[in-house]
Amino acid sequence: MASEIAAGLRRAAKEMHGIVVSAGLMDKTVKVRLGGQRWEQRVHKWFKAPRYKLVHDPANSLRQGDVVAITPSWRESQHVRHVVKHIIAPYGVGIDERPPIPSLEERASERMSKRNAKDEQRMLRRSAADAGVATSGTNKILEEAGRAVEPSAS
Known part of the structure; x- marks a missing residue:
């Protein structure tokens, strides 16, 4: 990064x-x-x-x-x-x-924070999948971690 x-x-x-x-x-x-x-x-x-x-x-x-x-x-x-x-x-x-137009440093810090949040969410999903929890269980884990969960389309 x-x-x-x-x-x-x-x-x-x-x-x-x-x-x-x-x-x-x-x-x-x-x-x-x-x-x-x-x-x-x-x-x-x-x-x-x-x-x-x-x-x-x-x-x-x-x-x-x-x-x-x-x-x-x-x-x-x-x-x-x-x-x-x-x-x-x-x-x-x-x-x-x-x-105002943000500077390069402001844009870079925003991009890094979004990337870190995405990586953390991916890590939570993978740990839930390794534990054998179904997708509804993954949503519960993410809710407990304080992440917003979007309803699945399926």
Whole structure:
């Protein structure tokens, strides 16, 4: 886990600037347009060729039209591999009226706490399975440990 955070810190130096083109359609995810050009050999001319990235917005604080700085991070989902570093220029509502964007350390500590809770829950389930307790018994063990148990779909 610490190696993932160290790798994230190394990649954090690669900061890119872009404009939010889609916000509010996905939870904690926005689409950012990054600048780019391509050379067309036949006409000897540069053409605009923007790139689009899906970016993780941990606090849902971005709005369409914001100019933001993004950095590569750990993978949040299949297509989301970047995270918002900070807002350069807000569009519409001011930065003070929005939820703050968490720092890398805050995001890493939240990720580690979620991972530790998941590992602990897995360990409880495995110990219950080794003891030969059925799934209803596993739910009882988890309830006694203070974990919320979701009803099974079966």
